Amino acid sequence: MDTQNIFRIGTGAGFSSDRLDPALDLLRHGNLHAMxxxxxxxxxxAFGHRDRCADPNRGYNPLLERRMRAVLPLAQAAxxxxxxxxxxxxxxxxxxxTVEIASKLGLKGLKIAAVTGDEVSHLLGPNSHLMExxxxxxxxxxxxxxxxxxxxxxxxxxxxxxxxxxIITGRVADPSLFxxxxxxxxxxxxxxxxxxxxxxxxxxxxxxxxQVTGGYFADPGYKEVPDLAHVGFPLAEVTAMGSATITKLPxxxxxxxxxxxxxxxxxxxxxxxxxxxxxxxxxxxxxSLSDTGGDRVMVGQAxxxxxxxQLKVTVAFDGGLLxxxxxxxxxxxxxxxxxxxxxxxxxxxxDHRTDFGGSNGPTRIDLIGVSALHAxxxxxxxxxxxxxxxxxxxxxxxxxxxxxxxxxxxxxxxxPSAGGGYRGHVTPSVMTYSTFVDREDVxxxxxxxST
Amino acid sequence: MKVQLxxxxxxxxGDKGNRSNLSIFVYKxxxxxxxxxxxxxxxxxxxxxxxxxxxxxxxxxxxxxGLNFVMDQALEGGVNESLNLDGHGKSWSAxxxxxxxxxxxxx
Numbered sequence: 001m002d003t004q005n006i007f008r009i010g011t012g013a014g015f016s017s018d019r020l021d022p023a024l025d026l027l028r029h030g031n032l033h034a035m036x037x038x039x040x041x042x043x044x045x046a047f048g049h050r051d052r053c054a055d056p057n058r059g060y061n062p063l064l065e066r067r068m069r070a071v072l073p074l075a076q077a078a079x080x081x082x083x084x085x086x087x088x089x090x091x092x093x094x095x096x097x098t099v100e101i102a103s104k105l106g107l108k109g110l111k112i113a114a115v116t117g118d119e120v121s122h123l124l125g126p127n128s129h130l131m132e133x134x135x136x137x138x139x140x141x142x143x144x145x146x147x148x149x150x151x152x153x154x155x156x157x158x159x160x161x162x163x164x165x166x167i168i169t170g171r172v173a174d175p176s177l178f179x180x181x182x183x184x185x186x187x188x189x190x191x192x193x194x195x196x197x198x199x200x201x202x203x204x205x206x207x208x209x210x211q212v213t214g215g216y217f218a219d220p221g222y223k224e225v226p227d228l229a230h231v232g233f234p235l236a237e238v239t240a241m242g243s244a245t246i247t248k249l250p251x252x253x254x255x256x257x258x259x260x261x262x263x264x265x266x267x268x269x270x271x272x273x274x275x276x277x278x279x280x281x282x283x284x285x286x287x288s289l290s291d292t293g294g295d296r297v298m299v300g301q302a303x304x305x306x307x308x309x310q311l312k313v314t315v316a317f318d319g320g321l322l323x324x325x326x327x328x329x330x331x332x333x334x335x336x337x338x339x340x341x342x343x344x345x346x347x348x349x350x351d352h353r354t355d356f357g358g359s360n361g362p363t364r365i366d367l368i369g370v371s372a373l374h375a376x377x378x379x380x381x382x383x384x385x386x387x388x389x390x391x392x393x394x395x396x397x398x399x400x401x402x403x404x405x406x407x408x409x410x411x412x413x414x415x416p417s418a419g420g421g422y423r424g425h426v427t428p429s430v431m432t433y434s435t436f437v438d439r440e441d442v443x444x445x446x447x448x449x450s451t
Numbered sequence: 452m453k454v455q456l457x458x459x460x461x462x463x464x465g466d467k468g469n470r471s472n473l474s475i476f477v478y479k480x481x482x483x484x485x486x487x488x489x490x491x492x493x494x495x496x497x498x499x500x501x502x503x504x505x506x507x508x509x510x511x512x513x514x515x516x517g518l519n520f521v522m523d524q525a526l527e528g529g530v531n532e533s534l535n536l537d538g539h540g541k542s543w544s545a546x547x548x549x550x551x552x553x554x555x556x557x558x
């Protein structure tokens with residue numbers, strides 16, 4: 001094995017709202033060939049469409065400006081390529097904004113690429129089949145806002161070949177953001193499934209940032225994480241064979257060991273022998289780990305098979321408004337009073353149904369502190385003395401949504417004793433379902449800008 | 452002896468659409484077979500059926516001493532549709548790690 005030829009790639013963000021300081025540390029001290037900011041999830045893609053509907057020049061990651069201002073000078077100084085899906089629902093607008101920021105910072109000679117073509121609503125029709133409500137598109141009764149296919153490395157490679165320093169995409173499969181620069185560096189063939197599977201395992205481990213370096217992991221008394229406050233973002237030292245050492249900067253907080261690697265290896269994975277991406281059907285079941293200490297774990301032996309013939313598509317629909325309202329009860333009998341208050345709100349909202357032609361959805365009632373996140377499965381604390389009542393409802397008009405807030409606030413005078421601390425808010429929502437399209441119908445496109 | 456699963460194993464939950472997955476890894480390989488026998492898809496369904504509405508499938512990863520549970524229709528429509536505070540179901544791992552299991556030796 002060519003031990004000299006190591007590709008160093010790090011994570012700058014593992015989700016849309018991820019921290020920035022660890023990314024900047026890694027850029028300064030990581031000696032990286034490439035850094036990936038992975039910022040799109042089902043939830044944040046929906047937000048992107050919501051923003052683009054409100055303003056056609058928006059729809060990219062809300063932290064793009066702040067991140068680019070800090071990242072671009074460091075990346076240019078270190079010669080680190082930036083790959084990111086911060087374009088979300090509007091990669092072209094994100095690239096143009098990045099060009100503006102780079103120019104304002106006086107960074108000359110930067111090539112910035114926008115990768116588009118993931119928007120495929122033109123390929124869908126009323127009869128397109130959606131998984132998971134398991135119905136035709138026309139049967140949702142909702143307005144389609146957009147449909148985004150998960151693009152793969154074949155969409156990103158032309159931008160790298162064209163010498164882009166910053167590559168901004170919309171919806172791309174998360175591991176592909178990492179696999180593209182790795183595969184390009186080593187010249188891997190796009191039908192070498194075993195090595196693409198290995199590279200996909202590396203990308204998958206890095207794609208959620210600190211989730212592999214001690215974030216989303218600590219459980220005091222059971223799983224201790226040193227200096228979680230300053231948790232470092234991961235970097236991988238990838239070999240030409242596709243194996244890699246996952247690690248972090250020596251002076252950063254957090255930890256990398258077999259436990260953090262294992263948890264992240266299966267994160268959002270279904271069949272571990274067939275992790276589907278646009279690039280490969282990766283097999284994580286064969287992975288071998290070797291913990292060499294000092295926050296370094298070698299990951300090898302992931303495999304792969306032929307890539308799928310179809311691409312997954314996230315279809316976004318207008319989801320109406322989400323209304324949420326809360327009020328607290330404390331002291332002896334808090335659970336009983338909160339429960340009574342919830343029953344009252346549910347009954348009053350039912351009374352109101354006729355006002356809106358019966359169109360408002362059922363009201364969800366949670367008793368935070370007793371049972372909320374795990375809902376009807378488990379009740380944890382029937383004797384809790386500090387309980388927050390949460391009511392939530394999906395509404396099709398602002399008036400309907402406001403009604404829930406009004407009824408929860410009205411508990412102050414017309415509810416059980418000693419309720420206080422009312423808060424309420426209404427947020428526009430986008431709902432998403434999934435479908436598939438034939439990959440040959442999807443046409444990724446590249447636009448290059450420079451400063 | 453009876454212990455909480457949390458004492459001998461760790462895990463993580465994630466989501467895709469209306470499907471949740473939850474991994475469980477034992478800290479010590481000697482507990483793997485005991486957990487495989489006792490922490491079954493049927494037991495999850497029976498214990499948490501109020502939340503985990505759809506079919507549950509379990510994958511075994513003996514080389515990593517882990518299990519992966521894939522739970523359909525578990526997320527009230529998924530993160531963009533659910534009225535649950537935790538629309539991702541990120542807290543499901545803590546729910547399952549509270550299960551009691553019988554082990555022969557702790558250390």
